[in-house]
Amino acid sequence: MLRTISNAIAGLAVAGLLAVAGQPQAAKADVPESKDPIKLVIMGYSGDNIIMYIYGGLIEELGYSVEYTPADYLGQFAGLKAGDLHIGSPGWDTTAKAAMADAWDSGDVLNMGNMGIAVNEDWWYPLYVKEVCPGLPDWKALQEPDCAEALSVAETSPKGRFLSGPIEWGGHDAERVESLDLPFEVIHAGSDGALTAEFVASIKRKQPIVGWTWEPFWLPALYEGEFVEWPEYDDACYEDPSWGPNANMAFDCGRPRGHMWKSAWAGGESIWPKAYDVWRKFELNAKEMGDMVYKSDVDGVPTQEVAKQWIADNESRWKTWVE
């Protein structure tokens, strides 16, 4: 947390310097200050694409020219540092913390603030799992050997399998399993694609499964399911063994909730100050984000359309950002 704050301060300091440097021209020049295209990252997830298309649509109305550039979630930070990409797709605390910290530390990428969307990443199961593990969503249901057995696969039997994301996503699940005495083994899917493929295949054949999912995301929107309820997260839980149900071990609680963070190439501040200002003010809430993701992934509305609709429906809100 401290690290994040100090990063934010460092980022703001750099931004401040640049803003001062860019001020004289900015005051005189009309918006757009430059017709050079602003490159926005498009990663291929509906939620992130919608955010980018909304922002892109707004600054296009201000007269900027926008270029949507395909990029990888984590790969984008190298591009942002070098100025090959300008506006980053939002990074999640839960999965991109290290990459974001590294980028912000370098001074070449600005932390443009919190997106306003709390993100939740936790153990999730489709609803029919309750038949074999009565007592869910309370985590204690997972302690039952029958429940674990029903959730097991050849690699873990007789223990249950917790299907985690790629190992670099972290999550402290191995520690959680140990400290809460769950008869489970953590198996990592190597990529988000593998994770969701396994989920969908299992759900379609009604095989019990518990694994890592996040929100807002199409999987929990499309299939009925619930997140496991743990002893609520507290900073002390991760650091102090005596905290929580297990007096001798840390991590005996749920995960911290995280946020989405906006990033941008530092050099762009002096080129398109107004566009950067809009990006700083840009905020959405979790509810509308979830609805839009559902509209796109479940109803099949193209992400550009969803974004256009939002712009049309929320004029009063974004007017205050672009003024």
Add this chain to the structure above:
Amino acid sequence: MLLLLAVILTVLLTVLGEALPWAAVYPESWEVRVDTAISLAMKWLINDADFGLFTFKQMTRALGTLLNAPTLFLKGLLVTGFTIEGEGETALRIPPLSWVAVIAIFVSMGVALKDKRLTLFIAASFLYVAFLGLWESTMLTFASIIVAVVIGIVVGVLLGVAAHRWIIVDRILTPIFDFMQTMPVFAYLVPALMLFGYGPAAALVVTLIYAMPPMARVTKVALSQVSEEVVEFGRMAGCSRLQLTWQVMVPSIRPHLMVGVNQVIMLALNMVIIASMIGAGGLGFDVWQSLKALRIGQGAEAGIAITLVAIVLDRVSQRFAARGPTYQTRYQAFHVRHRALILALVIAVFTTLAGIWYSPFAAVPADWTVTTGRFWDSIIDWVNINLYVYIGAVRDAFFIYLLKPFKNFMLSLSWLGVVLTIAALGFHLGGLRLALVTGSLIAFIAVVGLWEKAMISAYLVGICVFLACLIGIPIGVLAARNDRVHKVVQVIIDTLQTLPAFVYLIPVIMLFSVGDFSAMVAVVLYAIVPAIRYTDHGIRQVPAHVVEAARSVGCTRGQLLKLVEFPLALPDIMLGVNQTLMMGLSMLVITALVGTRDLGQETLIALSQVDPGRGLTAGICVAFIAITADRLINAWAERRRKELGLDVVTRA
């Protein structure tokens, strides 16, 4: 003898792990942090390296801009058009070539080659991408691939010629090429991004690193095989050294060069997906994006488009090369000789201009396009729901009785024992030099602290190569025996080689679930290709008179295969095994996406943490395993060949 001793030693060291812990498991305190050193060096290169007039970063960036230029031009021609002045709606623009125009031009090539089947194939392929709504992506991919292939061929031939001419260049380039071909792509993705910036230039560089070496190798080997008479003739005709090389020798090896061209095209298209992850866009991005949302059918459609692009480019270039220079026997006017081309150009100009007023010429109208996506999705669903009971049982049995025991076995081995055994094997096959090289390459893995992950890689690739050979070699034998089987098999393996592994990765996971078994299926599917191809080729190459002689002494078909064809084809088959192994290793990156805990995963983690040192170190380990295996197999094949009295044929 020595080999036996080493094996016994390994067993002893493994069993006596407790007495000599440092020999069983490499002690952490002995590890050398190569990865940190590389990361620091990389940071220095990018932030501080300065040549006085310009910095290192400025240099690579300038190179990047230069490399970008041809791609941008082709992109303008095929996709975006060119803006002359102004902006937005009112700008004065030259439109891109109409889709009808592009089809007409390519079809006219088929006509010019006087090859009806090829013409039909070209037309069908382009109509496929047009009506499946993939036109723009395909053109983007075309633009970047053509540039990569052309640069790859030019640079490859130049390096090949240089390596042929100066032995020192050859000595330097050979290990570099080994690295370029065996290093997992994810390992150098981060450095490439840092140096060349996000976008098509980095994608191009990454593609070239992977796809160019075969061209250089083929050129070098072919040049060394140019017959003395040809060179002699060139000298007699009074060629200078330069003329001799470029006007006599290089043209004389054209058929060999085309093998290289084929490889460059295929490998460049293999990289399409990964290139799209760093900003190349196109079909690769379509595949990547649809798989993220589990739209398997859409991913497959785009994947097949990639395969079609590969085949069209390959066949057209092969036919043009095979045609050779044409000599005119009697005068024909230009417009008579090039009727098809002129017609195509007229259509091109007309449709492109017409596109300005009549939009169906400019872009394929959305309501003309179809998708087969649902069909593929429903097949996977059906199999998943109805056949999973059986699939799951097979998978579990494999895991319990084969994968798990073998994995545990590999992990239990003493590192020192393995290093010594490899060295002993090297000594046995190739002498002291080989022993030192292979032994130290393997020891390096322990030194940098990646032993355990390397053993998991070795276990996975080992099993996959074994299975690929077990299935692939018999298919190769069948294909060699029967022309009809040969034709069918050719189509299948060509598809497997060019269809991006990502396309079948997700369905494989849905059917076989996350874990080593899925990884195995994906690797075997990809690595089986050379096992089939080389076996087929090897047996077909057995001289007809030898087969005749064997028949005349009364060999049965079985005896012919067992006693004559197979032994004679064995060096070729071993080359295939070698290639299978290389392909298996190159798939490690992909297996990491399925969730294996091996060196591939290490490169993937490095990618996510933007840690160039970590990725490169793991990449070097993969390359070292590959080089060791390659040297050992080659040494063995060489020995066999000498024993069999076959001519020692140098090869690519």
